[in-house]
Amino acid sequence: MGTDSGLYALTEEHEAIRAAVRDIAEREIAPFAAEVDDESRYPVEAQKALTAAGFHATHIPEQYGGEGADAIATCIVIEEVARVDVSASLIPAVNKLGSMPIILSGSEDVKQQVLPSIAAGDAMISYGLSEREAGSDAAAMKTRARLDGDSWVLNGTKAWITNSGVSEWYTVMAVTDPEKGAGGISAFAVHRDDPGFAVGPKERKMGIKGSPTCELYFTDCTIPAGRIIGAPGTGFTTALRTLDFTRPTIGAQAVGIAQGALDASVAYVKERKQFGRAIGEFQGVQFMLADMEMRIQAARHLVYVAAAAGEQGRPDVTRVSASAKAFASDVAMQVTTDAVQLFGGAGYTQDFPVERMMRDAKITQIYEGTNQVQRMVIARSLLR
Structure with a gap:
C-alpha cells in the first residue's frame, strides 16, 4: 500500500x-x-x-x-x-x-x-511518561529503575498522569542506564498496591475536570523483575510507537467535542431570535456554521486515516498520526470558540455546554505531544 x-x-x-x-x-x-x-x-x-x-x-x-x-x-x-x-x-x-x-x-x-x-472492566490503566522538567523533552526524564535481585526498584516522580488514582495499573517509563540517553529508558507495569508507590494530590485544571490528573511518586517502589515491558532500554522506542497508535484517539476526542459544539450551535441559532427572525437566517452566522462543518468533516476523515495507518503498518504512520492529532485539536479549539461566539453572552455562562467544551478542547492541543511538537514530527518526517 x-x-x-x-x-x-x-x-x-x-x-x-x-x-x-x-x-x-x-x-x-x-x-x-x-x-x-x-x-x-x-x-x-x-x-x-x-x-x-x-x-x-x-x-x-x-x-x-x-x-x-x-x-x-x-x-x-x-x-x-x-x-x-x-x-x-x-x-x-x-x-x-x-x-x-x-x-x-x-x-x-x-x-x-x-x-x-x-x-x-475490573481495572483501568494509566500511562506515566512525563515529568515536570521532562514534558516535550521526555527523554530528559529523571525517574530511575535499578535491578535488585529479582525485583526492579523505582525512584522518582511522574507528572500530568491522567486518571491517576482511579487506575490500578500504570505503565511507567524510567531510566535503567543513564549513560545511554533515550536508549537507556525502560518501561514497567506498576500496580497501585506495589510498595513505595503513591499518588499525589489532584491538579486544579481549566478543563477535563472529571478526569483526575496527579503526580505519581516512586520511593524505592519495588516490583517483580518480570514486570518490565520489553527488553531493558527499549522503553522510549515503545513510548514513541504507542503514540503512533494513540494520537488518533486524541484527534477523535477533538472531533467529538467539535461535533458536540456544532450540534449545540445549530440548535441554538434556529431558536434564538434577533431583529424579528432566527439568527440562523443571517448569512454571517451561516458562514460560521459552514466553516465549522467543513473543518470537522476534514478532521474526522484524517483521524480515521491515521487510525487505519497504524493497523496497516504504513511507513508514514508517525506523520499521519501527528497530522491528525494536531489538525483535529486545532479544529476543536476553533470550532468551540466559534460556538461560544454564536451563543453570545449566553455562551460565556455555564448555563450552556459550549463554555465547558471550549475549556475542554484546549487540552487536546497540549497532551500526547503539544501541537508544536506534532509539527516538528511532521516536518522531520517530510525532510528525512
Whole structure:
C-alpha cells in the first residue's frame, strides 16, 4: 500500500457502534457532564455505562478477553463519548494509552497479568511518561529503575498522569542506564498496591475536570523483575510507537467535542431570535456554521486515516498520526470558540455546554505531544 493512499472503510459494524455509543452517551453520560465539571468529580456514571456495554477498552485483543475492535471503532467510541463529555472519553482513551505499550512490547506473562482485568472492566490503566522538567523533552526524564535481585526498584516522580488514582495499573517509563540517553529508558507495569508507590494530590485544571490528573511518586517502589515491558532500554522506542497508535484517539476526542459544539450551535441559532427572525437566517452566522462543518468533516476523515495507518503498518504512520492529532485539536479549539461566539453572552455562562467544551478542547492541543511538537514530527518526517 502506498504511503499516501490513506485508505479506510467504514463498515456497517462501525455505524452500529456509533449508534450504540451515541445512545449510551446521550442517556447515561450527558446528563451528568455539567455536574462532573462543576464538582471536578470522576464520571462514575460514565464508567459504569461504558463498562456494562463493553465500550471501556474496545481495543484489547480477544485472546485477553477483549473486544479486539479495530482502531477506527475505538476512535468512534471516543469521539461519541467526547461529543457529550470529554472527561468521560478519557476512560477508553487512557485505557488504550496505558495498555498499548504492553500490547506492543510486553511479554506474554505481563500481558496475561494486566490485560484481562482491563478487558473485564475490573481495572483501568494509566500511562506515566512525563515529568515536570521532562514534558516535550521526555527523554530528559529523571525517574530511575535499578535491578535488585529479582525485583526492579523505582525512584522518582511522574507528572500530568491522567486518571491517576482511579487506575490500578500504570505503565511507567524510567531510566535503567543513564549513560545511554533515550536508549537507556525502560518501561514497567506498576500496580497501585506495589510498595513505595503513591499518588499525589489532584491538579486544579481549566478543563477535563472529571478526569483526575496527579503526580505519581516512586520511593524505592519495588516490583517483580518480570514486570518490565520489553527488553531493558527499549522503553522510549515503545513510548514513541504507542503514540503512533494513540494520537488518533486524541484527534477523535477533538472531533467529538467539535461535533458536540456544532450540534449545540445549530440548535441554538434556529431558536434564538434577533431583529424579528432566527439568527440562523443571517448569512454571517451561516458562514460560521459552514466553516465549522467543513473543518470537522476534514478532521474526522484524517483521524480515521491515521487510525487505519497504524493497523496497516504504513511507513508514514508517525506523520499521519501527528497530522491528525494536531489538525483535529486545532479544529476543536476553533470550532468551540466559534460556538461560544454564536451563543453570545449566553455562551460565556455555564448555563450552556459550549463554555465547558471550549475549556475542554484546549487540552487536546497540549497532551500526547503539544501541537508544536506534532509539527516538528511532521516536518522531520517530510525532510528525512
